[in-house]
Amino acid sequence: MTILPDGGLQLAGLEEQSLQPGTKGLPITEPLRQHMVGMQGWNVLAADTSLPVAVLKTSSLLHNLDWMRAFCARYDVVLAPHGKTTMSPQLFGAQLANGAWGITLATAPQVLAAARCGVRRVLLANELVAPADIRALLALLRDDPAFELFVLADSAEGVRRLSDAAAGAALGRPLPLLLELGIAGQRTGCRSIDDARALARMIAAAPGLQLAGIEGYEGLLVSDDRAADLERVNTFLAGMTDLARQLDAERLFGAPHILLTAGGSSYFDLVARAFGAVNGLSRPVLPVLRSGCYLTSDHGHYQELTAELDEREGSRGSAGEGLRPALEVWSVVLSRPEAGLAILSMGKRDASYDLGLPHVLAAHRPGEGPVSLPDGARIDKMNDQHAYLRLPEESGLRVGDLVGCGISHPCTTFDKWSVLLLVDDDYNVQRAINTLF
Amino acid sequence: MTILPDGGLQLAGLEEQSLQPGTKGLPITEPLRQHMVGMQGWNVLAADTSLPVAVLKTSSLLHNLDWMRAFCARYDVVLAPHGKTTMSPQLFGAQLANGAWGITLATAPQVLAAARCGVRRVLLANELVAPADIRALLALLRDDPAFELFVLADSAEGVRRLSDAAAGAALGRPLPLLLELGIAGQRTGCRSIDDARALARMIAAAPGLQLAGIEGYEGLLVSDDRAADLERVNTFLAGMTDLARQLDAERLFGAPHILLTAGGSSYFDLVARAFGAVNGLSRPVLPVLRSGCYLTSDHGHYQELTAELDEREGSRGSAGEGLRPALEVWSVVLSRPEAGLAILSMGKRDASYDLGLPHVLAAHRPGEGPVSLPDGARIDKMNDQHAYLRLPEESGLRVGDLVGCGISHPCTTFDKWSVLLLVDDDYNVQRAINTLF
Numbered sequence: 001m002t003i004l005p006d007g008g009l010q011l012a013g014l015e016e017q018s019l020q021p022g023t024k025g026l027p028i029t030e031p032l033r034q035h036m037v038g039m040q041g042w043n044v045l046a047a048d049t050s051l052p053v054a055v056l057k058t059s060s061l062l063h064n065l066d067w068m069r070a071f072c073a074r075y076d077v078v079l080a081p082h083g084k085t086t087m088s089p090q091l092f093g094a095q096l097a098n099g100a101w102g103i104t105l106a107t108a109p110q111v112l113a114a115a116r117c118g119v120r121r122v123l124l125a126n127e128l129v130a131p132a133d134i135r136a137l138l139a140l141l142r143d144d145p146a147f148e149l150f151v152l153a154d155s156a157e158g159v160r161r162l163s164d165a166a167a168g169a170a171l172g173r174p175l176p177l178l179l180e181l182g183i184a185g186q187r188t189g190c191r192s193i194d195d196a197r198a199l200a201r202m203i204a205a206a207p208g209l210q211l212a213g214i215e216g217y218e219g220l221l222v223s224d225d226r227a228a229d230l231e232r233v234n235t236f237l238a239g240m241t242d243l244a245r246q247l248d249a250e251r252l253f254g255a256p257h258i259l260l261t262a263g264g265s266s267y268f269d270l271v272a273r274a275f276g277a278v279n280g281l282s283r284p285v286l287p288v289l290r291s292g293c294y295l296t297s298d299h300g301h302y303q304e305l306t307a308e309l310d311e312r313e314g315s316r317g318s319a320g321e322g323l324r325p326a327l328e329v330w331s332v333v334l335s336r337p338e339a340g341l342a343i344l345s346m347g348k349r350d351a352s353y354d355l356g357l358p359h360v361l362a363a364h365r366p367g368e369g370p371v372s373l374p375d376g377a378r379i380d381k382m383n384d385q386h387a388y389l390r391l392p393e394e395s396g397l398r399v400g401d402l403v404g405c406g407i408s409h410p411c412t413t414f415d416k417w418s419v420l421l422l423v424d425d426d427y428n429v430q431r432a433i434n435t436l437f
Numbered sequence: 438m439t440i441l442p443d444g445g446l447q448l449a450g451l452e453e454q455s456l457q458p459g460t461k462g463l464p465i466t467e468p469l470r471q472h473m474v475g476m477q478g479w480n481v482l483a484a485d486t487s488l489p490v491a492v493l494k495t496s497s498l499l500h501n502l503d504w505m506r507a508f509c510a511r512y513d514v515v516l517a518p519h520g521k522t523t524m525s526p527q528l529f530g531a532q533l534a535n536g537a538w539g540i541t542l543a544t545a546p547q548v549l550a551a552a553r554c555g556v557r558r559v560l561l562a563n564e565l566v567a568p569a570d571i572r573a574l575l576a577l578l579r580d581d582p583a584f585e586l587f588v589l590a591d592s593a594e595g596v597r598r599l600s601d602a603a604a605g606a607a608l609g610r611p612l613p614l615l616l617e618l619g620i621a622g623q624r625t626g627c628r629s630i631d632d633a634r635a636l637a638r639m640i641a642a643a644p645g646l647q648l649a650g651i652e653g654y655e656g657l658l659v660s661d662d663r664a665a666d667l668e669r670v671n672t673f674l675a676g677m678t679d680l681a682r683q684l685d686a687e688r689l690f691g692a693p694h695i696l697l698t699a700g701g702s703s704y705f706d707l708v709a710r711a712f713g714a715v716n717g718l719s720r721p722v723l724p725v726l727r728s729g730c731y732l733t734s735d736h737g738h739y740q741e742l743t744a745e746l747d748e749r750e751g752s753r754g755s756a757g758e759g760l761r762p763a764l765e766v767w768s769v770v771l772s773r774p775e776a777g778l779a780i781l782s783m784g785k786r787d788a789s790y791d792l793g794l795p796h797v798l799a800a801h802r803p804g805e806g807p808v809s810l811p812d813g814a815r816i817d818k819m820n821d822q823h824a825y826l827r828l829p830e831e832s833g834l835r836v837g838d839l840v841g842c843g844i845s846h847p848c849t850t851f852d853k854w855s856v857l858l859l860v861d862d863d864y865n866v867q868r869a870i871n872t873l874f
Contacts, residue, residue: 022550022873027569029549029576050546051567084786084821106822107782109487112466113459126822127771129837130488130782131803132464139466154772157836187823188772188780220820334564335591335625343625345544345567349521349852349874354785366568383657384521384848385543385563386624399594400566411821415786415853418874436459437786437855 003058003422003430007096009118011089014434023419024350025053026432037421037432044330044427047366047402052331052346054413054420058430060326061091061295061422065098067323068294072099075272075287080104080123080261082292085411088420089117090433091295102148104290108133111149113436115140121148123261125215125290127158127180127188134161138169145172150259152215154180154189159202159209166208176212176255177203179247181240183232186220196243200252210254211247213286216240218271219264226308233267237274248281257286265293266305269312293410296326300408301355325406327413327420329358331387333401340391344403347385350416356408357382360389364402371401379405440495440859440867444533446555448526451871460856461787462490463869474858474869481767481864484803484839489768489783491850491857495867497763498528498732498859502535504760505731508750509536512709512724517541517560517698519729522848525857526554527870528732539585541727545570548586550873552577558585560698562652562727564595564617564625571598575606582609587696589652591617591626596639596646603645613649613692614640616684618677620669623657633680637689647691648684650723653677655708656701663745670704674711685718694723702730703742706749730847733763737845738792762843764850764857766795768824770838777828781840784822787853793845794819797826801839808838816842 018031026032027042027050042048044055072079078101083092092103092114102121105111108130111122128134128151141147153159159177166175179200182189190196203211218233244260247253258281263271268291275287293302303325310322331346351358357379363371374393381388387405391397407413414420415437422430455468463469464479464487479485481492509516515538520529529540529551539558542548545567548559565571565588578584590596596614603612616637619626627633640648655670681697684690695718700708705728712724730739740762747759768783788795794816800808811830818825826840834840844850851857852874859867 020550020553021573022546022548022553024544024546024874026546027573029573047568050569050573107461109459109461109463111459113457116457116459126782127780127836129771130769131484132487136458136464136466136487154774155836158772161837182774184775187820187825188774191774332567334566335595337591337619337625337628338621343564345563348791348849354790383624388624399564399592400598412785416874437461437853 004061004090004094005097006090007093009089009093009096011093011117014089019419019432024417025050025419025421034432038430040429042429044423044429045364045366045402047332049421049429051402052329052350054327054329054350054417055423055427056296056420057326057328057425058422059425060324061094064295064297064323064326065094069099071272072289075276077272077276077287077289079289079291081295082125082290083114084110085292086295086414087113087435087437088414088433089436092117092119095295101288104292108137111137112140115147120146123150123288123290125152125217127152127154129158129161134165138165138171141171141175142169150176150178150212152180153177153199153203154182156199156202159199159206163206163209171208174208174210174254176210178213178215178259178261179203179211181214181216181243183221183236187217189216193239193243197246200247204252204254211252212255213253213259213261214240214244216262217264218262219266222266230270233270234274237262237271241274241278244278245281251282253283257284259286259288261288261290263289263291265291265302269309294323296410297323298327298408298410299325299359299361299406302409327410328361328404328406329413330402330404333397333399333403336397336399342389342391342397344387344389346387346405347382349384351382351405351407352409352412353382354409354412358387358405358407361404361406363397364404366402371397373397441498441527441531442534443527444530446526446530446533448530448554451526456856456869461854462487462856462858471869475867477866479866481860481866482801482803482839484769486858486866488839489766489787491764491766491854492860492864493733493857494763494765494862495859496862497761498531501732501734501760501763502531506535508709509726512713514709514713514724514726516726518732519562519727520551521547522729523732523851524550524872524874525851525870526551526873529554529556532732538725541729545574548574549577552584557583560587560725560727562589562654564589564591566595566598571602575602575608578608578612579606587613587615587649589617590614590636590640591619593636593639596636596643600643600646608645611645611647611691613647615650615652615696615698616640616648618651618653618680620658620673624654626653630676630680634683637684641689641691648689649692650690650696650698651677651681653699654701655699656703659703667707670707671711674699674708678711678715681715682718688719690720694721696723696725698725698727700726700728702728702739706746731760733847734760735764735845735847736762736796736798736843739846764847765798765841765843766850767839767841770834770836770840773834773836779826779828779834781824781826783824783842784819786821788819788842788844789846789849790819791846791849795824795842795844798841798843800834801841803839808834810834
């Protein structure tokens with residue numbers, strides 16, 4: 001319980017709930033109170049758990065929490081980590097306890113789930129358009145006058161919907177909107193400064209709404225030409241800053257701070273440098289980063305991108321050590337049907353496959369010790385419930401051996417597990433955490 | 438409640454449970470008892486639900502249940518539909534009520550979840566190797582003497598593990614094993630008849646075990662050359678039948694029936710024809726199909742394969758009409774940032790993307806009616822929470838319009854939803870069903 005701080009969230013109910021047999025990863029045949037998980041003496045390498053099992057290395061989580069707190073302090077920016085990555089209230093709690101200003105989320109159901117666990121400030125980094133979703137979030141704001149929610153808008157229709165709903169909802173305060181600036185050829189967001197200015201005027205004039213800042217998402221600018229990516233990111237961030245100055249000159253912002261927010265998990269250093277330096281506006285600027293994947297990093301896509309980030313940080317970084325991958329999925333060898341092939345009990349239902357397949361880290365024979373894997377051993381295919389581990393050379397890997405994998409893209413691994421297990425560096429299970437997908 | 442028969446499963450607890458705000462698709466701000474969902478008067482096309490929402494067309498489910506019951510009767514085979522596809526106890530119940538002999542599952546946690554809901558006969562179409570998973574399933578068998586479980590084996594190590602555990606578990610009955618015959622270059626299963634025979638002898642002689650039949654999975658034989666695929670499938674099925682005759686001649690089978698099981702969702706007609714005709718063995722043969730995707734079909738990968746199956750069935754089929762796609766995901770247009778682009782509130786968290794991206798079926802403006810989409814409108818990319826709908830020509834599609842999509846590969850859409858909504862043909866919500874992933 002005390003391994004991760006809870007940030008003041010209401011998590012006791014989760015610890016009291018009974019985990020049911022059939023919950024992936026748990027070796028239980030009777031319901032078990034969640035707070036008892038850490039007292040069972042389970043060790044993953046001893047094959048005490050059901051397999052596959054998703055584990056988080058506590059030491060890596062704590063390192064990454066420290067790393068990001070120091071990073072934000074260094075640049076004088078705040079963090080609203082993207083909670084959609086993990087959707088785990090216990091991890092939200094740890095992030096809030098480590099100084100996070102709020103939690104970013106992507107959908108109305110995610111906001112409702114987070115609010116139920118005690119999160120008090122949410123940046124909904126998405127347009128809010130569906131009538132039922134607007135109604136649900138305004139009801140939340142009406143019933144809880146201290147709950148803070150920022151919402152994006154990039155269209156007149158979107159603003160009209162929010163204004164009509166907010167004006168009729170008796171919130172007792174305006175709904176703070178962030179104008180989304182987009183990038184040609186990318187996702188949401190106004191495509192031109194002129195469109196953005198027109199929309200900002202509409203928001204500032206709309207009943208029930210308040211223009212609270214500007215939002216953008218640079219994280220989609222990932223191509224094979226990183227130098228060009230970085231230049232485009234910096235140009236985009238400069239455009240956001242410039243837009244903020246123009247809207248401020250028109251006195252369109254209506255909240256105590258001008259919120260400037262961007263930052264996925266690839267380029268948040270550039271965002272911190274660009275926004276941390278903005279000054280001279282009529283009211284204070286609050287730069288908000290939104291990285292979601294920093295907390296667990298990974299062994300694939302984001303590890304590469306954060307390695308580049310570490311390099312850009314150079315000597316400014318935390319004694320040279322960057323973010324550590326925290327999330328692993330362990331499975332068992334079900335079959336060795338051919339000399340060059342092992343079939344693992346882990347598939348598309350257990351590990352992400354959208355930005356690369358899982359990376360084999362280690363193999364272990366319970367009761368004996370590590371099993372060496374040949375160079376070039378790699379997973380080249382997954383079915384729903386199986387992975388194909390190719391072994392290019394002779395290997396002693398047997399049916400029943402355990403295989404630990406790192407993953408690429410935490411978001412699409414977390415959403416495959418309702419419970420993950422925190423482990424120490426020797427894979428002793430310390431506690432369970434939940435996800436609310 | 439009575440829209441789908443429950444097959445005698447214990448589902449009342451699910452209907453009594455309170456659905457929580459934040460459950461994807463549900464437009465609720467207070468907990469709602471599940472059995473009340475159908476009384477809310479929600480209509481998806483009226484944008485009454487949260488969006489995205491996953492819906493199942495009841496009429497299509499009922500059609501497909503009928504279709505498959507008639508199919509199995511025609512060939513005198515039984516069905517143990519693969520439950521991993523949906524992991525929905527209500528759908529298991531409907532399948533059992535429509536004559537399913539049992540439920541096939543892929544992992545020990547899935548078996549535990551199904552058993553908790555009252556499923557009484559499970560074919561675990563997978564090797565069972567992890568010690569904790571073996572313990573959990575043997576505990577289930579020990580505590581419930583009438584529960585039936587068939588398990589696969591393809592290695593001596595696997596058989597040893599099961600024999601050691603079963604011999605020590607005081608089950609009061611042998612654990613029935615199915616010998617898995619594999620295919621060179623494919624997944625699990627013995628690669629040669631000699632290996633299979635040796636393993637069959639080992640199973641027949643092992644304390645606590647019983648050789649109950651032969652299992653294979655032909656469903657991975659999907660290439661660009663369908664004629665060659667069909668030939669390989671038929672050769673493989675003939676190999677299984679031949680192996681059954683050899684093992685029977687050695688009197689290695691120990692159960693009242695010789696179970697012969699194969700059949701994914703692509704070629705189950707070939708399996709029915711091959712196994713339905715086997716006779717002349719020393720004890721009765723029970724041919725068991727395992728298709729999981731027939732129940733919902735899809736608008737992509739499986740629709741194509743089942744269209745081919747319908748063609749092979751020809752006039753033998755159900756008055757010419759094949760399986761109907763039942764599963765759709767509806768989302769809302771969040772943004773129209775460029776003339777040729779609409780961003781939908783549906784992403785990798787909501788719809789499958791492993792065997793093709795979602796297929797746009799229709800657009801609808803709540804309160805007005807259908808919105809026409811240009812030919813060639815298609816989704817060409819998804820992020821975690823967004824889809825990119827490309828509009829090759831002028832389109833009146835606006836922010837706030839709803840877009841309905843079919844999906845490709847039901848398994849990887851079901852696992853993204855804890856609750857799906859059954860709808861009538863006018864998209865009135867009739868009830869909620871659960872998944873237990």
